[in-house]
Amino acid sequence: MVEHRMIDVNGIRLHIAEEGEGPLVVLLHGFPESWHSWHHQFGPLATAGFRVVAPDQRGYGRSDRPDDVAAYSILHLVGDVVGLIRALGEEQAYVVGHDWGAPVAWHTALLRPDVVLGVAGLSVPPPFRGSAPPLEVMEERFDGRFYWNYFNLPGVADAEFARDTRTTLRKFFYMASGDAPGADEGRQPLVDPERGWLADLTDPEVLPEWFTEDDLDALTESFSGGFTGALNWYRNLDRNWELTAPWQGAVVSTPALYVYGDRDLVPAFPGTPELIEKLPELMPSLRRKPIRLAGCGHWTQQERPAEVNAALIDFLTELRG
Template sequence: MVEHRMMDVNGIRLHIAEQGSGPLVVLLHGFPESWHSWHHQFGPLAEAGFRVVAPDQRGYGSSDHPEDVEAYTILHLVGDVVGLIRALGEERAYVVGHDWGAPVAWHTALLRPDLVRGVAGLSVPPPFRGKEPPLVAMEKRFGGRFYWNYFNRPGVADAEFGRDVRTALRKLFYSASAAASRSGEVKQPLVNPDKGWLDSMADPEVLPEWFTEDDLDALTESFSRGFTGALNWYRNLDRNWELTAPWQDAMVTTPALYMYGDRDLVPAFPGTPELIQNLPRLMPSLVREPIELEGCGHWTQQERPDEVTTALIEFFRACP
C-alpha cells in the first residue's frame, strides 16, 4: 500500500509517496505531473523487492513552492534528490526520471555518481551540454514560438493554465499522447504568443483509456496552488546551462537506461533524433540500446506501464 508523508530535505519540505522495502528506487515526475504519474509502478516494483519513493518535486503538489525563480536551478533539484536519499537513511539509490524528471535523474548521476546505483530516463535523453543557452537557441530557431520561450514570459503561461486547471491539464495530456498523433509525424511544440498554447489544442470528449477521470482529479488537485513553481523550472534553462559549464563534455558513467515513445514530441526536438541514434557510442554506460516503444506518446510510464515497469526491473537487476 502506498503511504504518504512530508520530509525536510535540502532546506524545503517535500511530500513523498512510498511503498515496499529493499534497495531504494527514486521516481521523479515531469511537467505537468506529480508523484501520481508513477502510480502504475509502485505495486510491481515493491513486489519485485524494491523500496519505491516518488516525491512531488519542488514547486509541485504538496511540496514547498519557493517564490524565488532562482530556487529552481538544476543544482537545487539535484540537491533535493541527494538530500532525499540521505533523509531516507540510504546511501545509494536507483534514480529514474520522466520528462523534466529525466534531466534531474541524469544530472544526479553526473554530479553524484557515488550515490547512484543506476539511472534511467524516460522521454528526455541524457544531457550533452550544447554550444549556447537553450532558450537563446530556440529563440533563434523558432522566433520565440517554441514553448520553452513562451513559458519563460513571467506570469503568462501561469495565468493561461490557471484559468481552468482541469481543462488545461486535460488538453496538455491529450495533445502529447499517442492518441493525438500519427505514426511518423514530427511536430514541434510551437505557441502563438498572442493566443496562448491551449487555444491550438484539442479538448477530447473521451480521455485515453490509460488516463482516467480519477487520474485527472488527482492531477487537478495537485495544481491547486497554481503552475508558477513548475514553470520556474523552464525559466532556469539558460541559468542551468551557465551553472553546468564545469561539466562540459562530461558524460554519465553509472549504468544507464533510456526509453522513449515513437510518438513522443520530445525525441523529435531539433538535434535529438541524431543524439538518440548516437547514444550507444557517446555513452558506453548504457546497458542496452535505447528502447523505443511503438505507438507510445509522451507519457511513457502511464501509456505503457507494463513494458516500462518490466524494463526497469530488468535494468535494476542487471546493475552491478
C-alpha cells in the same frame, strides 16, 4: 500499499509517496505531473523487492514552492534528490526520471555518481551540454514561438493554465499522447504568444484508456496552487546551461537505461533524433540500446506501464545482482 508523508530536505518540505522494502528507487516526475504519474510502477517495483519513493518535486503538489525563480536551478533539483536519499536513511539509490524528472535523474548521476547506483530516463535522453544557451537557440530557431520561450514570459503561461486547471491538464495530456492525431509526424510544440497555447489544443470528448477521470482528478488537485513553481523550472534553462559549464564534455558513467516512445514530441526536438542514434557510442554506460516503444507518446510510464515496468525491473534487478 502506498503511504504518504512529508520530509525535510535542504530547507524545504517535500511530499513523498512510498511503498516496499529493499534497495531504494527514487522516481522523479515531469511537467505537468506529480508523484501520481508513477502509480503504475509502485506495486510491480515493490513486489520485485525494491523500496519505491516518488516525491512531488519542489514547486509541485503538496511540496514547498519557493518564490525565488533561482531556487529551481538544476543544482537545487539535484540537491533535493541527494538530500532525499540521505533523509530516507540511505547512502545510495537507483534514480529514475520522466520528462523534466529525467534531466534531474541524469544530472544527479553526472554530478554525484557516488550516490547513484543506476539511472534511467524516460522520454528525455541523457544531457550533452550544447554550445549556446538553450532559450537563445530556440528563440532564434523558432522566432520565439517554441514553448520554452513562451513559458519564460513572466506570469503569462501561469495565468493561462490556471484559468481552468482541469481543462488545461486534459488538453496537455491528450496533445502529447500517442493517441493524438499527427503524433508521429515529428511536429514541434510551437505557441502563438498572442493566443496562448491552449487555444489551438484539442479538448478530447473521451480520455484515452490509460488516463482515467480519477487520474485527472488527482492531477488537478495537485495543481490547485497554480503552475508558477512548475514553470520556474523552465525559467532556469539558461541558468542551468551556465551552471553546468564545469561539466562540459562530461558523460554519465553510472549504469544507464533510456526508454522513449516513437510518437513522443520530445525525442523529435531539433538534434535529438541524431543524439539518440549515437547514444550507444557516446555513452558506454548504457546497459542496452535505447528502448523505443511503438505507438507510445510522451507519457511513457502511464501509456505503456507493462513494458516500462518490465524494462525497469530487468535493469534494476540486473544491477542489484
